[in-house]
Amino acid sequence: MSSLVDRFWYGSGRPLRLLAPLSWLYQAVSASRRRKAWDARDEELPVPVVVVGNITAGGTGKSPLTAWLVAEFRSAGWRPVVLSRGYGGKSPRYPLLVQEDSEPAQTGDEPVMLARATGAPVVVDPERRRGAVWALEQGLGDLLICDDGLQHYALPRDLEIAVFDGVRGIGNGAIIPVGPLREPVSRLSSVDFVVVNGGEFEGGEHIESFHGIEHPQIYTMALEPFSLTNLKTGESRPLDDLKGQAVRAVAGIGNPERFFDTLRDLGAVVEGIPFPDHHDFRPADLEVESGQWVVMTAKDAVKCRGFATDNTWVFSVRARLAPEFIASVIARIRQGSEQIIS
Template identity: 40%
Template sequence: MSIQARLHAAIQHAWQHKGLVSTLMLPLSWVATAIIARKQQRYQHQPQHVQQSRLPVIVVGNLYVGGTGKTPVVIALAQALQQRGWKPGIVSRGYGVRLGAQARTGQGALKADEYGDEPALIAQQTQAPIAVHPRRALALKALEHNYPDIDVVISDDGLQHLALGRDLEIVVQDARGVGNGRVLPAGPLREPASRLSDVDVIITNLSPGQEAPPAAAGPALQITMRLAPTQVTQLTSGRQILWADWLTQFGQNAVSAVAAIGQPERFFAMLRHHGLTLEQTLALPDHDAYEHSPFSAMPASCILITAKDAVKCARFADERLWVVHAEPEFSDTNWLYWLHQRLNLLAPKKANMAATPSSD
């Protein structure tokens, strides 16, 4: 295990307990909590600084720092809304991409080095228009201007970006829940755990065999999800095979897996749970740029990668690379219908507010 991996594991362990290391960090967490509260009050008392949309805005975010599984939820949500007749647009940060004062917009096949790996994947999977910028409010304005036909906006992350007005909030967490319940750096939370009482939906992303953490207090819908592989695509040829068929044809070979996501072990555990024996696994840092091929030193006959990594790996032209497409299985799919109904009520209200002249 690398030094970086050991450090990450030690931090994660400390964040699950209120031990000595966490307690020593508490004064810094108190300062962070005070700054968070002051920021919230500023936006509450100065609503003119909040960018409101003429459309319903759904924010999909998290409290726990790091990967909890927001991207699969954003994709599933966008696709579910499209199936129900909506025309969603997406706003995202564009992690790792250099952007100037203006947001960057696009649709369809987008380059990961221009939009970020997650936005590129979301655009590819949903075909929905997307705008990226660290300031989500700027991304929202650009999205509405360049794609006037959209009728709902989904923010990929952005729960803490209070300058972005929102109508519905979805928090994605995993089996770690809120950890030790403390705010950074004494704990893993970007905001106090009490924030969960204000959101609309809490989705807990679980690996095989994991149990959900204790339910949060409050009125939010609380459901679980587990990712399951549905099909596999050979990256060089585009050949698509259903997961069960791929397992029959290639699963007995020497198969390895590589992932550069927030929780690589979750990907590996999913593959094992669904019938695959892995010869080797390689966990890379989240959002790794793949500047050099990590695959050339791997002797495997087949190498499985995530769809998020695939948008950066086509240039290696390695015929052994197969992209695993996984879809979430929700404990209660009625939440998507509930959301659809909420949007049906919100949309005309938002339109009327936009059409009403300001009294200023």
């Protein structure tokens, strides 16, 4: 997402209001597809399905939350499987089981990142329900987590989690292309939980409202710096080594400025180079001046393993949420599972 679009969508006012007819058309088409998907749905799936998504365009922190949920569900005794559309990838066949060394050009970058971060089975299929059925046929797990599937209504779901960037919120509150909303804010009345990533809140709070949104289950999330690993050699270094270090930070993610600011907060001297989300990196993108490090996110790193230089480092984060949040999520899932069995 370009900085120009950011200013239009997340600044004050609606400078693109002349495009309002396109917003109405977008909303009408989306509503029609949603109704058709609901009408065409088959029976429910025999295992719990958790959908993590957002109603805004751009990065909000869905994938780190998905990785965190995988770990929490595994600790609670489930065998979670991640479902993904595989945005940015193109495979000759679907469903596709992602390996840690899979090619992002086929699977998309986020599925490879999630496979490496969680060790859980990750299944890519643009038709998420088909992928879900295949995963169960293969005996891959007993709980499904769909990463970025809030608008994929053909997939039955037992629980929905909508994620927001804590700084951007709902932007100017308008539908694409006038604003960043994929669906009206009223859509949140039907989700089970709202998670707010960063902003003025500490991770782990249970709050009553956010940017004018009221919901009984709003929790805050923090993305905490976790590791700094050399992409070529696998060497790990303390995060303190970033203090005073000249860094060329490259980012092909939904909100690169958040990544750059995090590095600055750790004391790095940052030259931030934003690229479009899901950018197809080339060796020239990693060229630096003498004394600089290249630092990138784990999502981007999976596309650069083949040509990374010795001074290319992967900066990883992990999510932190309240124990109350996962307890509420697990309680909802167990309640739904008991109703299916009965």
